[in-house]
Amino acid sequence: MPLTAPDRLFPPEQKQKDLARALYRSVADLPIISPHGHCDPRWFAEDRRFPNPSDLFVVPDHYVFRMLVSQGVRMADLGIPRLDEGPSETDPRKVWARFAQNYHLFRGTPSALWLDHSFEHVFGIDQVLSADTATAIYDQIEAKLADDAFRPRALFERFGIELLATTEGALDDLAWHRQIRESGWSGRVVTTYRPDAVVDPDFEGFAANVAALGALTDEDTQSWTGYLAAHRKRRAFFKSFGATASDHGHPSAHTENLSHADAAALFAKVLSGDFTTIEAEAFRGQMLLEMARMSLDDGLTMQIHAGSRRNHAAPVFAKFGRDMGFDIPGPTDYVVALKPLLDAVGMEPDLKIILFTLDETAYSRELAPLAGAYPALRLGPPWWFFDSYEGIKRFRETTTETCGFYNTAGFNDDTRAFCSIPARHDVSRRADSAYLATLVTTGRLREAEAFEIAPDLAYGLAKTAYNL
Amino acid sequence: MPLTAPDRLFPPEQKQKDLARALYRSVADLPIISPHGHCDPRWFAEDRRFPNPSDLFVVPDHYVFRMLVSQGVRMADLGIPRLDEGPSETDPRKVWARFAQNYHLFRGTPSALWLDHSFEHVFGIDQVLSADTATAIYDQIEAKLADDAFRPRALFERFGIELLATTEGALDDLAWHRQIRESGWSGRVVTTYRPDAVVDPDFEGFAANVAALGALTDEDTQSWTGYLAAHRKRRAFFKSFGATASDHGHPSAHTENLSHADAAALFAKVLSGDFTTIEAEAFRGQMLLEMARMSLDDGLTMQIHAGSRRNHAAPVFAKFGRDMGFDIPGPTDYVVALKPLLDAVGMEPDLKIILFTLDETAYSRELAPLAGAYPALRLGPPWWFFDSYEGIKRFRETTTETCGFYNTAGFNDDTRAFCSIPARHDVSRRADSAYLATLVTTGRLREAEAFEIAPDLAYGLAKTAYNL
Amino acid sequence: MPLTAPDRLFPPEQKQKDLARALYRSVADLPIISPHGHCDPRWFAEDRRFPNPSDLFVVPDHYVFRMLVSQGVRMADLGIPRLDEGPSETDPRKVWARFAQNYHLFRGTPSALWLDHSFEHVFGIDQVLSADTATAIYDQIEAKLADDAFRPRALFERFGIELLATTEGALDDLAWHRQIRESGWSGRVVTTYRPDAVVDPDFEGFAANVAALGALTDEDTQSWTGYLAAHRKRRAFFKSFGATASDHGHPSAHTENLSHADAAALFAKVLSGDFTTIEAEAFRGQMLLEMARMSLDDGLTMQIHAGSRRNHAAPVFAKFGRDMGFDIPGPTDYVVALKPLLDAVGMEPDLKIILFTLDETAYSRELAPLAGAYPALRLGPPWWFFDSYEGIKRFRETTTETCGFYNTAGFNDDTRAFCSIPARHDVSRRADSAYLATLVTTGRLREAEAFEIAPDLAYGLAKTAYNL
Missing domain, CATH: 3.20.20.140 (Metal-dependent hydrolases)
Incomplete structure (x- = not known):
């Protein structure tokens, strides 16, 4: 589907x-x-190439991470860099896991529509993001990002x-x-x-x-x-x-x-x-x-x-x-x-x-x-x-x-x-x-x-x- | 139609x-x-009798002329009288032509609905106003206005x-x-x-x-x-x-x-x-x-x-x-x-x-x-x-x-x-x-x-x- | 119906x-x-037991009586107690009659939906409240209120x-x-x-x-x-x-x-x-x-x-x-x-x-x-x-x-x-x-x-x- x-x-x-x-x-x-x-x-x-799925979809997008924060996820746990260089999550897979397990928070929002559209139409994903599918989807996006067809200029043209x-x-x-x-x-x-x-x-x-x-x-x-x-x-x-x-x-x-x-x-x-x-x-x-x-x-x-x-x-x-x-x-x-x-x-x-x-x-x-x-x-x-x-x-x-x-x-x-x-x-x-x-x-x-x-x-x- | x-x-x-x-x-x-x-x-x-189509539909109606003005038509070119008695368009046919060629600006507005309703139900027009139909519609309204059935009291009753x-x-x-x-x-x-x-x-x-x-x-x-x-x-x-x-x-x-x-x-x-x-x-x-x-x-x-x-x-x-x-x-x-x-x-x-x-x-x-x-x-x-x-x-x-x-x-x-x-x-x-x-x-x-x-x-x- | x-x-x-x-x-x-x-x-x-239909539905509910007041019914005529202990309607049937004859005022409001729902689902009423039905509905609610099944705790459970x-x-x-x-x-x-x-x-x-x-x-x-x-x-x-x-x-x-x-x-x-x-x-x-x-x-x-x-x-x-x-x-x-x-x-x-x-x-x-x-x-x-x-x-x-x-x-x-x-x-x-x-x-x-x-x-x- x-x-x-x-x-x-x-x-x-x-x-x-x-x-x-x-x-x-x-x-x-x-x-x-x-x-x-x-x-x-x-x-x-x-x-x-874009570095990884989390740095593409979560870390730079305040539309996305503020929703997670609003339900108690700490900004540092999402890899948001701190001005004081205090600790912040550096493992993109952990950031992605936190994003995925809270993906239901976006139900009914345009962020869900945009994310699902990007997942499907840009990366060919066909499963809904969740705790269960987090790793598989991360791997799939990660694999695509390594492909030249997913570099910025190629995407711009596509x-x-x-x-x-x-x-x-x-x-x-x-x-x-x-x-x-x-x-x-x-x-x-x-x-x-x-x-x-x-x-x-x-x-x-x-x-x-x-x-x-x-x-x-x-x-x-x-x-x-x-x-x-x-x-x-x-x-x-x-x-x-x-x-x-x-x-x-x-x-x-x-x-x-x-x-x-x-x-x-x-x-x-x-x-x-x-x-x-x-x-x-x-x-x-x-x-x-x-x-x-x-x-x-x-x-x-x-x-x-x-x-x-x-x-x-x-x-x-x-x-x-x-x-x-x-x-x-x-x-x-x-x-x-x-x-x-x-x-x-x-x-x-x-x-x-x-x-x-x-x-x-x-x-x-x-x-x-x-x-x-x-x-x-x-x-x-x-x-x-x-x-x-x-x-x-x-x-x-x-x-x-x-x-x-x-x-x-x-x-x-x-x-x-x-x-x-x-x-x-x-x-x-x-x-x-x-x-x-x-x-x-x-x-x-x-x-x-x-x-x-x-x-x-x-x-x-x-x-x-x-x-x- | x-x-x-x-x-x-x-x-x-x-x-x-x-x-x-x-x-x-x-x-x-x-x-x-x-x-x-x-x-x-x-x-x-x-x-x-009402003087002419432009003086009936355009000149006195700020709902209508402000929309033309908003897209760069000059007020004086629509025949709006100036307080300083500077030049203002006096030819109602020219005013009408400017109105007609910009009639698409009213799409989706109540003015379009009111104007079309008046054109159709009061004056029997059956074409959409545009640069192409401007003259024909002007003539048709002008002809009706000369008819006693289109004087104010007759319209009031009708x-x-x-x-x-x-x-x-x-x-x-x-x-x-x-x-x-x-x-x-x-x-x-x-x-x-x-x-x-x-x-x-x-x-x-x-x-x-x-x-x-x-x-x-x-x-x-x-x-x-x-x-x-x-x-x-x-x-x-x-x-x-x-x-x-x-x-x-x-x-x-x-x-x-x-x-x-x-x-x-x-x-x-x-x-x-x-x-x-x-x-x-x-x-x-x-x-x-x-x-x-x-x-x-x-x-x-x-x-x-x-x-x-x-x-x-x-x-x-x-x-x-x-x-x-x-x-x-x-x-x-x-x-x-x-x-x-x-x-x-x-x-x-x-x-x-x-x-x-x-x-x-x-x-x-x-x-x-x-x-x-x-x-x-x-x-x-x-x-x-x-x-x-x-x-x-x-x-x-x-x-x-x-x-x-x-x-x-x-x-x-x-x-x-x-x-x-x-x-x-x-x-x-x-x-x-x-x-x-x-x-x-x-x-x-x-x-x-x-x-x-x-x-x-x-x-x-x-x-x-x-x-x- | x-x-x-x-x-x-x-x-x-x-x-x-x-x-x-x-x-x-x-x-x-x-x-x-x-x-x-x-x-x-x-x-x-x-x-x-609740005292009577008017004291249940009209007198304590400012959602309800303010609408009657907005159309000229006097508050005292609805039995609203006065601070100065001046005269206020004491007959709940008269209050109910005034409410019923103005019930059309609630058309299109949530009050109508709530009242009709209560009348029907709590008291089994199947007629629309109006001057004509006022007495019958009052009597029906009054009879139910006398029943133990309509005391507060019973209703709470129901x-x-x-x-x-x-x-x-x-x-x-x-x-x-x-x-x-x-x-x-x-x-x-x-x-x-x-x-x-x-x-x-x-x-x-x-x-x-x-x-x-x-x-x-x-x-x-x-x-x-x-x-x-x-x-x-x-x-x-x-x-x-x-x-x-x-x-x-x-x-x-x-x-x-x-x-x-x-x-x-x-x-x-x-x-x-x-x-x-x-x-x-x-x-x-x-x-x-x-x-x-x-x-x-x-x-x-x-x-x-x-x-x-x-x-x-x-x-x-x-x-x-x-x-x-x-x-x-x-x-x-x-x-x-x-x-x-x-x-x-x-x-x-x-x-x-x-x-x-x-x-x-x-x-x-x-x-x-x-x-x-x-x-x-x-x-x-x-x-x-x-x-x-x-x-x-x-x-x-x-x-x-x-x-x-x-x-x-x-x-x-x-x-x-x-x-x-x-x-x-x-x-x-x-x-x-x-x-x-x-x-x-x-x-x-x-x-x-x-x-x-x-x-x-x-x-x-x-x-x-x-x-x-």
């Missing part, structure tokens, strides 16, 4: 199911556009990826991207400009980062003008490695439109290290506007990922650092927050700002009304916890009626779990097909229109939104 | 669909009660409208309503008392408006007592033109219960023009209570439309003015906000206050619990962005379990798009029939009960809520 | 319905675990209750629980430690309550150390009457982690009666952490019921007191609020803190991400207004994808309406079966997995979460 049901995510009623399946088939084999994500470019630069965007900090030298380009490999892997470390006064080492930015660009980043010029140079550098977008992971969507003098003074303040939380927020907000203005010049699409309360568990952050599954969303305002930016550049038809949220209440109340009015705005796909069947369903149901399909930006997998990329796009294509089929069978859309929209959602809108 | 599917909005599963259809048929031909909306009474006073309420400001002379009454026409068009311009200190020209209110009523509106007396007189005047309701479009649902002395002092303050945003909010809040008290005396139903952040795009507001599609909702609190008013009059069984929201999170958390307890409260139908299939579904699913059907207030079309009135009531009747059918087929309601409730939702509850 | 449909709450599509029914049948006869509720232990101590937890204040002498234990009856009725009256500075008589706590425990509750020691003693006393949990009904989920000195000073402040609302909130917050720490020692599961704005209608509170149907939810933050507590004890694998909410927006945004990461957290079932078919559906749809099934805590009926207990558990078992069937038929769960999960949701998870 296959691990994943052939008609998964289609509506149970027969007429709807048949139409959903037909719509899905019309897009299932389209190439994958992955315009935002966190794969490591080194994989494609070096093209070395997955049908037309373009994959990674995300690098402003100070990154893009050496792996350079190596990919110089290798002559035809796979299209591009970078994305993510300047949080030099934009957010609360980021660890902010002042040093800004100084490093100056050194890299030969600009005086102690002055507001030089600092902005340095950003412009880095953006151009990132563009030279294929970047078509910038990305901004701010705690809120707050924006500012300060005068040059006020912005310069604020910059000096935050650079001095002697600033309030309100000043930090204002500076991040001003920088969103500056980035939007630069986008007007250089054409980079701007992504705003707002609303995560990062590193919620102090002891986990102290012992294991960032991105450990303890980033928790909170209410996020967009209407007041974005007004300064939108008053300045929101009516620009050539600007593209893609908004993401972890606060689903904003979809129908704020984001769809905003995206359904301002030419500069597009609505990003469901993010993080909401990149799932129900999440996608709620997204479509709460946004389409207000902003339609064409103010949305296609799908992002936003993942660092490489093998899950086909699975995630598959879920998105199926869930959107199901939604379109529901619209048609309830008389809200014509069948021919649905067949036009389906490839836009799966492929076309992402290319448009990211200028690809 | 008809533009609209005969079984649209019914559930796909056959038993549910059959029951939904039967419920719908039992209410489809009931007269339309439109107790809240923004049609222009002048149409029915003068009964002149639409089966039993009552239509318009909305006029407190200073309006109701001349068009007078003309309707004096014309001897049998159509029932009534007004609604909307005093925002003389109640909201932030309204343009507030002090002058209050002075004009004094002149109109022969009351000293510079004094708190005289100001209240002037409201009472205007309410009586509006009642004499059929008004059974007042309407209040406040940024929040904030209410106050100040002493006479404090209220008088606050009134003097806001009248002076020297007031804070908090004082403006307090004054609006006090006036909600004053209006509720007057309702206890004169029996007008009170409508509170709270939570829109008006005129969000500063450049659009500067160039084109109000109601241009850039009113964006935000989070709206009702529980704390309404407490002063509810403590004062919430237990009055003869008072009717209808609450509307643009923040759907308030349905299950605040509005249904409030309406399910206080005798004075009724829950208004889904408003604005939520007057749609999914919006109505979510409204019923999140309110019925807590406040039932009988604490709701029937349907409002709330539109200035006259030809969409039958379409909107049709959507509401279908969506409610679908919901009732779902309750019955899942054993949550008896079939006979559903057939009793359906006409209440389509007709009866609106009459009760608005004392019609 | 039965009052309740045999396939109620199952999905209408045949394949889903068949599977839902099969899942339901696999759990329908499991014993009832009721780990949180408000039944009166006196019923089971004395085992006297309902298949394995364990019922009541909720008592910290000062309660647990005399009824003692009487139950000493009676030799085999029914398992346990208490729960609810210390709000001695923890919340805003509670009526807080200082006196704290003094009484000292008297009861022989501890100096005027000192912070003595006060904490007194709590420990009372918790031990409650444990000796079977308590496995504490319960905390706070207006918010705010927590604090103050130093011993700061906490002692704050305690002195709130005890003095001279404190601000912020200090009251801080003290309640500190006490949540103290209770969590005590739970680490004594193993009591901790329940946090946050977010109700109690006694919203001042005139109702003045005339009738607490718990009169006018407790209205509001937005509730968990992410910032719980951080101090979670930083201190959130990673403890042996601690169990169950979170409840009346703000459904928190499910997907805050509560599932928190419960899906912190080992100490479990997500409580839908509470109060959300203990219903749609409420349970939304709960599962918005939490499962992020935290799975095993971070949830089974079902609570949380009721003071004894006869509704089987009905409420039945609704929960049906709604969960429907959800599981939907997951299976859409390929998100294997059928065998669903049959494993169903009994956990109906029975197993509650036992685990409450250490039963």
Whole structure:
């Protein structure tokens, strides 16, 4: 029996199911556009084999290990490296065994769907992971990983990826991207400009980062003008490695439109290290506007990922650092927050700002009304916890009626779990097909229109939104 | 092929669909009660033909043109008049062509359903609007508009409208309503008392408006007592033109219960023009209570439309003015906000206050619990962005379990798009029939009960809520 | 015709319905675990007959009478006792008549489902309650109540209750629980430690309550150390009457982690009666952490019921007191609020803190991400207004994808309406079966997995979460 049901995510009623399946088939084999994500470019630069099943599926994926942790498994027992270099499990087979015996925890979650899809479609597994099957499945994956057909570039090609965007900090030298380009490999892997470390006064080492930015660009980043010029140079550098977008992971969507003098003074303040939380927020907000203005010049699409309360568990952050599954969303305002930016550049038809949220209440109340009015705005796909069947369903149901399909930006997998990329796009294509089929069978859309929209959602809108 | 599917909005599963259809048929031909909306009474006073298809469907309808604007069409190119009298498209055929070539943007939105319904059922169109069909459809509508059967009064009668309420400001002379009454026409068009311009200190020209209110009523509106007396007189005047309701479009649902002395002092303050945003909010809040008290005396139903952040795009507001599609909702609190008013009059069984929201999170958390307890409260139908299939579904699913059907207030079309009135009531009747059918087929309601409730939702509850 | 449909709450599509029914049948006869509720232990101590139908179904149940009140029935006419001992209806037949003639108000609500289920399955009624049937049904219930088979203990056994937890204040002498234990009856009725009256500075008589706590425990509750020691003693006393949990009904989920000195000073402040609302909130917050720490020692599961704005209608509170149907939810933050507590004890694998909410927006945004990461957290079932078919559906749809099934805590009926207990558990078992069937038929769960999960949701998870 296959691990994943052939008609998964289609509506149970027969007429709807048949139409959903037909719509899905019309897009299932389209190439994958992955315009935002966190794969490591080194994989494609070096093209070395992945080390072992645990290091592929468990250790780097906070979606996966936080679920085990939530039921009492200790992070160190899952091989998560400790900042203090205290003991952490080093035997990947023991990590895998702990994962396998708790695999039932994922029932009903998208992680189960993605993992089963990867196991089945990438590695040919046909048994459900459990304590009983742990060793056999480990051995099977381990054997495949030793095969050249399972190296990063081969998988990239087999997955049908037309373009994959990674995300690098402003100070990154893009050496792996350079190596990919110089290798002559035809796979299209591009970078994305993510300047949080030099934009957010609360980021660890902010002042040093800004100084490093100056050194890299030969600009005086102690002055507001030089600092902005340095950003412009880095953006151009990132563009030279294929970047078509910038990305901004701010705690809120707050924006500012300060005068040059006020912005310069604020910059000096935050650079001095002697600033309030309100000043930090204002500076991040001003920088969103500056980035939007630069986008007007250089054409980079701007992504705003707002609303995560990062590193919620102090002891986990102290012992294991960032991105450990303890980033928790909170209410996020967009209407007041974005007004300064939108008053300045929101009516620009050539600007593209893609908004993401972890606060689903904003979809129908704020984001769809905003995206359904301002030419500069597009609505990003469901993010993080909401990149799932129900999440996608709620997204479509709460946004389409207000902003339609064409103010949305296609799908992002936003993942660092490489093998899950086909699975995630598959879920998105199926869930959107199901939604379109529901619209048609309830008389809200014509069948021919649905067949036009389906490839836009799966492929076309992402290319448009990211200028690809 | 008809533009609209005969079984649209019914559930796909056959038993549910059959029951939904039967419920719908039992209410489809009931007269339309439109107790809240923004049609222009002048149409029915003068009964002149509508000028052309673009001026009927595009130019006055911010639901429609904002969607085109969101994808880069310029407002001036759609013929939206500019405040500065700068150039704006004057050829209705060119406006129509831009509308038609972007008609795909509306796919999946209620606007598409309303427009197609109007095209088909009012004008007999049988082709989907597009660049290709634009001219033919324009010509067909244009030809019909020249026919007497398509004048406002004839359409009013053909639409089966039993009552239509318009909305006029407190200073309006109701001349068009007078003309309707004096014309001897049998159509029932009534007004609604909307005093925002003389109640909201932030309204343009507030002090002058209050002075004009004094002149109109022969009351000293510079004094708190005289100001209240002037409201009472205007309410009586509006009642004499059929008004059974007042309407209040406040940024929040904030209410106050100040002493006479404090209220008088606050009134003097806001009248002076020297007031804070908090004082403006307090004054609006006090006036909600004053209006509720007057309702206890004169029996007008009170409508509170709270939570829109008006005129969000500063450049659009500067160039084109109000109601241009850039009113964006935000989070709206009702529980704390309404407490002063509810403590004062919430237990009055003869008072009717209808609450509307643009923040759907308030349905299950605040509005249904409030309406399910206080005798004075009724829950208004889904408003604005939520007057749609999914919006109505979510409204019923999140309110019925807590406040039932009988604490709701029937349907409002709330539109200035006259030809969409039958379409909107049709959507509401279908969506409610679908919901009732779902309750019955899942054993949550008896079939006979559903057939009793359906006409209440389509007709009866609106009459009760608005004392019609 | 039965009052309740045999396939109620199952999905209408045949394949889903068949599977839902099969899942339901696999759990329908499991014993009832009721780990949180408000039944009166006196019923089971004395085992006297219930006085009459109105005192069983209407007078004590604010779910029921608030709906009648919302449509203009006066509370006094429903026999609700007044604090001022003013006149209130004393004839239970008249109360019943008013209830019956308004029974249509409950259409579409869970109250209707629970009442019909109780009428049919407990009392053998086969007619719908209405003005016409009021007397006959009253007589039928009245006759049954006189029968020994309808006394509390007999019903308890007939309902298949394995364990019922009541909720008592910290000062309660647990005399009824003692009487139950000493009676030799085999029914398992346990208490729960609810210390709000001695923890919340805003509670009526807080200082006196704290003094009484000292008297009861022989501890100096005027000192912070003595006060904490007194709590420990009372918790031990409650444990000796079977308590496995504490319960905390706070207006918010705010927590604090103050130093011993700061906490002692704050305690002195709130005890003095001279404190601000912020200090009251801080003290309640500190006490949540103290209770969590005590739970680490004594193993009591901790329940946090946050977010109700109690006694919203001042005139109702003045005339009738607490718990009169006018407790209205509001937005509730968990992410910032719980951080101090979670930083201190959130990673403890042996601690169990169950979170409840009346703000459904928190499910997907805050509560599932928190419960899906912190080992100490479990997500409580839908509470109060959300203990219903749609409420349970939304709960599962918005939490499962992020935290799975095993971070949830089974079902609570949380009721003071004894006869509704089987009905409420039945609704929960049906709604969960429907959800599981939907997951299976859409390929998100294997059928065998669903049959494993169903009994956990109906029975197993509650036992685990409450250490039963």
